[in-house]
Amino acid sequence: MIKVKDLTKDYGNLRAVDNISFDIPDSGIIGILGPNGAGKTTTLQMITGFMPPTEGEVYVDNLNIAQNSLEIRKKIGYLPEGSPTYADMNVVDFLYFIAHLKNVHSDILDKRVKDMIRTYGLEQVVGKEINQLSKGFKQRVSLAGASIHNPEILILDEPTNGLDPNQIVEIRSLIKELGQEKTILVSTHILREVEAVCDHVIIIDKGKIVADNSLEEVQSSFHNLTQIYFEIQADTDRLMDEFKTIPEVKNTQLYDKEANIYKLYVNYAKDKELRPTLYDFIKKKDWVILEMRRHQQTLEDVFRRLTEKDQEDTNE
Ligand SMILES: Nc1ncnc2c1ncn2[C@@H]1O[C@H](COP(=O)(O)OP(=O)(O)O)[C@@H](O)[C@H]1O
Numbered sequence: 001m002i003k004v005k006d007l008t009k010d011y012g013n014l015r016a017v018d019n020i021s022f023d024i025p026d027s028g029i030i031g032i033l034g035p036n037g038a039g040k041t042t043t044l045q046m047i048t049g050f051m052p053p054t055e056g057e058v059y060v061d062n063l064n065i066a067q068n069s070l071e072i073r074k075k076i077g078y079l080p081e082g083s084p085t086y087a088d089m090n091v092v093d094f095l096y097f098i099a100h101l102k103n104v105h106s107d108i109l110d111k112r113v114k115d116m117i118r119t120y121g122l123e124q125v126v127g128k129e130i131n132q133l134s135k136g137f138k139q140r141v142s143l144a145g146a147s148i149h150n151p152e153i154l155i156l157d158e159p160t161n162g163l164d165p166n167q168i169v170e171i172r173s174l175i176k177e178l179g180q181e182k183t184i185l186v187s188t189h190i191l192r193e194v195e196a197v198c199d200h201v202i203i204i205d206k207g208k209i210v211a212d213n214s215l216e217e218v219q220s221s222f223h224n225l226t227q228i229y230f231e232i233q234a235d236t237d238r239l240m241d242e243f244k245t246i247p248e249v250k251n252t253q254l255y256d257k258e259a260n261i262y263k264l265y266v267n268y269a270k271d272k273e274l275r276p277t278l279y280d281f282i283k284k285k286d287w288v289i290l291e292m293r294r295h296q297q298t299l300e301d302v303f304r305r306l307t308e309k310d311q312e313d314t315n316e
C-alpha cells in the first residue's frame, strides 16, 4: 500500500533520514520504533507529503506522492507529533471544521461527525472547548479529526506521548481497534508500545533501518541465542578477546568493567550446551567466577542491541 524507496532527508549538514526503503502492507498495525532523534517524524512527514525528501520516492497505492499529493492525502489520516488542535473550538465545531477542510461531502457530513464521536468515545465532551479537555481526550479529538475523511491509512506520530498511564492504555486499545479496519503506521520510542499494539516493526536508528520484521520474528530471532551473564574477576585486559577464541561463542557484550571485575554477556546458539565449556575455560585461565546465570532476552534487549551497536563488543 505504501512503498518507500531510497528515502533521504538532509537538514543542512545533518542527514536525518539516510536512504531508507520499506513496504507497508495493506493491513495491520506497523510500528516505527526508534530512540529520540532517530528520524521517525521526518520519515512520517515525507510519507504524508508534508515535506519533500532530499532524495527518494514515496508511493501510496502506486501513486507517486510528488505528483499526487492531494489524491494521496485523501487516503491518509495524519496525526502529527504533539497534535496541535484548535484549542478554543468546542469538539463538535472542530470536527465539522476539519471535515470541511478535508472536503467531506455534505451528504455524509453529519454521519461522519456522529461516527467519529462514537468511535472515539467523545459523547460526554462534544460541547466542551478543546482546551478544557484532559490530554487523553484532546488526543482522541485529534484522532477523530485525522480520520474524519475515512482514510484507508492512519499515520500516527507518537500518539501516546505525554499521556498518563490510564490514557495510554485507552489510546492503545483504540489504535488496536482501528487497526482491524485500517492500515496503521504508528511511530514510538517506547518498545512496550510496539509489543502492545503492533504486528510488524520497523526499527530505525540514526536515520537508518536496523530491523524490518514481524514482531514475532524480531523476538524469536534473538530467542535462538542463549545468553549467559557473567561477573568475572580477572587480571587481564584481554578477557573479551579470550572469549572470542571459543569457536561456539557467537558474540560477547561487555556490560560493565570496574578494576579487574568484568560484567559481560556471552551468547551462543540455543541448540548448544556451552556452560561446561565456558566454566572449564574460565577455570583454566585462573579467573574467578563471581556470578554466572542465564539471561532471558526481552525485546527491550533486542532494541538496545540494535540501536547501540557501537558500544557492543562483538565478533559476528
Ligand atoms: N526542521 C529541522 N531542522 C533541522 N534539524 C531537524 C529538523 N527536524 C528534525 N531535525 C533533526 O533531525 C533528526 C531526526 O529528527 P526527527 O525526525 O524529529 O526524529 P524522531 O522523530 O525520531 O525523534 C534529529 O537529529 C533532529 O534534531
Ligand SMILES: [Mg+2]
Pocket: 040, 041, 042, 081, 157, 158
Ligand atoms: Mg518525532
